[in-house]
Amino acid sequence: MRQLAADWGVAHGTARTALAVLRTEGLVVGVPGTGTIVQKRGDQGAGARAREARGTGRIYPPGQYAKITAAELVPAPDEVAVGLGVDAGSEVIRRARVTYRTESDGSEIPQSASTSWFAGELAEQAPLLLERDRIVQGTFGYIEEMTGRTPVEVLEELRLSEAGSDEEFIFGVEPGAPIIRGENWLLDDEGDVIEYGQSVLRPDRTVSYRFRLDQGSGAEISTRPEPRPDPAARWHRR
Template identity: 45%
Template sequence: MSPRIERTPPYMQVVQHFRKQIMDGSLKDGDRLPAVRQIAEDWNLAHATAAKVLSTLRGEGLAESLPGVGTIVRPRLHRGATDRALRMLSTGKIYAPNEYAVIKAAGLAPAPAWVAEVLDIEEGSQALRRERVTHDETGPISTSVSWFRAELAEMAPALLSTERIPGGTPSVIETATGRRTHIIDERKTVGTATPAQAEALGVEPGSPILVGRNTYRDAEGEPIEAGESLAGPGRWFSNRYEVTTP
């Protein structure tokens, strides 16, 4: 039975269908997408409209055309803090099936000024720091650091381990404290890679990088985590919003 198209432009319904499968890992890097003719038949679309589906996915950096093969999935994604948190809250898994993280460091460290401000602690005081590099089949996707108040070291000692935590750090914190992420604030800017950052991301020093900072807060607005992430060139950051009108 063909999927139903109920609202918004028909081609965007199909784009959203494939985008979701790519974002959640159901369609993996290298998987072949249906041909234009097949999309038109499956979704009852005109040929030109079906072609627009594939061109949109290519334009979003989620697919590419290969001569003699067709259009394949070729995501170059950097999943932001919002995407990962919502995935964890809805599925219990913070990473897509084709992704994994290597924890590079975990322990107490002096909080830099912006972290101290977010966590409402003194600058330079001890905070719990976790550093990771996230990979997929193509190599490093991003490097990120999460910061927490120092008292979590005793309440959730798993955060001090460099072993991966099933379900991610938010699940451990919720189990230990009962606090659940309710508000996510995420900001992005552009920077250039230092030698250490370039090595972690597999790029040349001085390469442009996408820099993100995020804050997770509970339902009362109290901070749970302050985080920073870096992604190299060619990685797409994607968010989707639906605007409703009265």
Template identity: 45%
Template structure:
């Protein structure tokens, strides 16, 4: 069945969102040519001007680049997945694209440092779960992240304390085992420079520019399920879609 434009978002945003999802899922891998403006126009039954805006959006987001003689080429290596992407893709059964993987380096129960305790809403020193992973793209480290959970999940979700990767993803595993499903989230980002720990984990020079993030995943009651911190290498775009209502 041919795709059809629905009259919610502007047509060019709907089409851009569809192609972006194909890039993020790996269906359109790095180096792959996306449809031409004329093909997009015909496939989605939109004007050439609207199709041109679609490609312009993807270029502006760093997801495609123009290559003489070939057209618009996917530059997936410039895109950084957000915490929201990780949660949503996990619940949809998609974790990593073919050229991506992750290694769990640390999975342990530790006393909560004050900042982590504040983020999780527990007293400082309370036992919490610390789970650290390094993500790779084409076998090159792209980000290192640490997820923190309340210690009580050790009883209901014991695999959080194992360094084996969870096939269904952490958010879905916690939802299945503890009965707490993600309902909302909050992300914070800042530009920074690589610390000694970042340098060692990502194999980049000390002081290199990085994007540092922290995020909260909340259940329907507003309680924190997971607090995360991560750092990504430079020259990658983080994209967020949002609605503004009056």
């Protein structure tokens, strides 16, 4: 409580009231020996998936699975070059997937489409990234195993957008239907980008985050109008 009040510059009573409201709405929960944490609900974002993979070896929640639709070396598009901190047009690894949920009647409903981008140098160090087969330990664990680069931090940004032709085909939605677009950066312990990701989610998906409130202001939630600054500019590879 003291840390929360200090971080946000509010009185202890205000912090206590805010937490009470969040508990009532089921957004946070008290964990003995840990503190107050954001309640984990529904599907997870990139950061939560990374923690889940490192902690349990599982990548997706029960009832969901992914189909790898592309695994190839391609010239880096401009936005990907910026996201990874490489030269535009240089070779990068593109690994695309669609995630499905299996319903009780056996039908498969597409939940999200995402693309992971990696520097081309990983093609030799981690060749399975160029195969469409599932990587058992997940891409994070595989890259750490093959290169020694440990993922330690994730930044993820989400914004409301409109479906384009690809999303119309994958999700079966009308042109211009609302969807959620995301970008995420996975950083190693040197502060360099391991993976730059782009994702599209159905608007009925829930993205949840879990973090400690007793470790300072490690998470930031903000809203801002376009145009937005480049969040990865400070993470160009050294």
